Amino acid sequence: MRTLIALAAITVISGCTAAMQEDRPPDYTAPSKLVSCAADLPQQWQDELARNQTEAGSHERITIVGADENGDKTLVRTKRNRTTELVLRDHGQRQQVMAVQDQEQISGVEFDGRWVTFSTTVDETSTTYAWDARNDGAPVQIGRNGAVVHNGKAAWSDGKSVHVYDLAKKKDKVVGQGTAPAFFGDTVVWLQNGKLVSETALPEPLNKVRPSGNVASDGRTLVWTEGEDSLHGWRTDWTQPRELAEIKPVPRTEGIMAPRVSGDFVSWRSESGYVTDIRTGATMHTTEGAYLLEVHGGTLTRAGGQVAASAPLTSLTPLPDC
Numbered sequence: 001m002r003t004l005i006a007l008a009a010i011t012v013i014s015g016c017t018a019a020m021q022e023d024r025p026p027d028y029t030a031p032s033k034l035v036s037c038a039a040d041l042p043q044q045w046q047d048e049l050a051r052n053q054t055e056a057g058s059h060e061r062i063t064i065v066g067a068d069e070n071g072d073k074t075l076v077r078t079k080r081n082r083t084t085e086l087v088l089r090d091h092g093q094r095q096q097v098m099a100v101q102d103q104e105q106i107s108g109v110e111f112d113g114r115w116v117t118f119s120t121t122v123d124e125t126s127t128t129y130a131w132d133a134r135n136d137g138a139p140v141q142i143g144r145n146g147a148v149v150h151n152g153k154a155a156w157s158d159g160k161s162v163h164v165y166d167l168a169k170k171k172d173k174v175v176g177q178g179t180a181p182a183f184f185g186d187t188v189v190w191l192q193n194g195k196l197v198s199e200t201a202l203p204e205p206l207n208k209v210r211p212s213g214n215v216a217s218d219g220r221t222l223v224w225t226e227g228e229d230s231l232h233g234w235r236t237d238w239t240q241p242r243e244l245a246e247i248k249p250v251p252r253t254e255g256i257m258a259p260r261v262s263g264d265f266v267s268w269r270s271e272s273g274y275v276t277d278i279r280t281g282a283t284m285h286t287t288e289g290a291y292l293l294e295v296h297g298g299t300l301t302r303a304g305g306q307v308a309a310s311a312p313l314t315s316l317t318p319l320p321d322c
Contacts, residue, residue: 030272032285033247035229037322039282041293044317049302053309062308066111067297069262071312073133074299075109075116086118088133097131098139108146111297115167117147117154130154130167140170148182150219155181155188162190175199182217189222191215196224205240216259216266221278223266228255231268233278245276245283262295263313275300275319282319 032038056062059081066075073090075097086097086106100106100120108119108128116131118139128147129139142165147156154165157179164181165172176199178192189198189206191213196206209232211224223233229249234241247256247270259268266276273292276283286293292303300316302309 030285030287032287033252033270034274034283034285035246035248036243037280037282039277039284039319041284041286042317042319045284045300045311048311048315049300049309052311053302053307056306056308058306061306063303064296064299064301064308064310065109065303066116067299067301067310068111068113069298071297071299071310073111073113074296074310075111076308077106077109086116088116090133095133095136098129110147110149112149112151115149115152115154117142117149119146128156130165132167142167142172150183151186153183155183155190157181157190162188164188180211180213180215182215182222183219184217184222185219189215189217203234203236205234205238209234209241214257214259216261218261218263220263221261221266223259223261225256225259231256231259231266231276233261233266244278244281245274260295262298264318265295265300265313265316267292267294267300277319280319281322284319 054062061079063077064074065077076087076089078085082102083099084106085099088095088097097116105121106118110117114133119126119128126145127141128143128145130142131139142154143156144158145156147154152167154167156163160177161174162176162178162181163172164175175188178190178197181188181190187198187200189196191211194210196202196209196211210226212227214225216223221233221235226232229247230243231245232241233244244266254271257269259266264278268274273286274283275293294301294303298313299310300313
């Protein structure tokens with residue numbers, strides 16, 4: 001099965017969360033909310049990230065917001081003065097995807113190796129675009145909310161209906177009613193009345209799960225939140241879903257949000273950043289709240305602050321067993 005990069009339910013809220021993180025002072029220390037197994041940030045991870053990093057100037061911020069499955073191509077968002085620019089970097093070459101001005105934001109970036117989907121937000125109104133890296137033309141509007149993308153197709157929800165957009169044919173199709181679509185293999189799954197549904201029959205272990213609003217997949221692994229405090233996942237070779245991480249119910253101001261999965265790692269947020277190793281059950285918490293560690297494609301990225309960095313997931317040692 002071809003690996004894909006898909007994050008469901010990208011909303012204006014996640015964009016606001018990122019903005020709040022970037023506004024924090026560099027010496028901010030975020031308290032951990034973990035109830036499940038905790039691990040420190042390995043020095044080996046820090047060393048791998050340091051091998052490929054870019055330091056921004058005093059009046060700009062550089063963030064890696066997307067990558068292909070090999071990490072050879074990266075999407076970089078740069079904020080400089082009143083301009084925000086999204087750029088594809090490919091082996092030293094640079095292609096501008098879009099630039100926006102003033103208060104307009106670029107968020108929800110996804111990449112399947114050819115197609116880029118992303119959203120711009122002005123005055124809480126979100127518009128979603130697709131861009132073809134092969135043709136290097138202008139981005140094309142495909143919806144009003146954030147999309148996930150896989151193998152030339154984008155899926156998004158307007159809050160009621162789930163759409164699948166064929167990017168090459170420029171054709172939109174409504175596949176059902178619900179929210180938070182994600183590609184699991186070549187199948188689209190989504191939430192409807194607190195359950196996972198699909199155009200095709202779901203695997204039996206998924207019929208009883210009760211996601212609460214956040215769903216993500218890389219094709220092999222499906223992850224979701226249950227309630228606001230626990231993260232769960234399932235793979236086709238598992239007999240049952242598993243709880244991957246849990247946070248304290250109180251005190252907190254934000255539950256588990258914006259999960260991203262790639263290979264054996266899941267990154268997610270709850271006021272600050274966390275990375276869970278599916279193999280060992282351990283979760284690493286970034287105490288420096290001014291930046292996040294996230295997985296994009298086959299890459300771990302450092303986002304926020306004055307330094308942008310990335311490392312191949314295959315180069316990272318597992319987090320310790322619990």
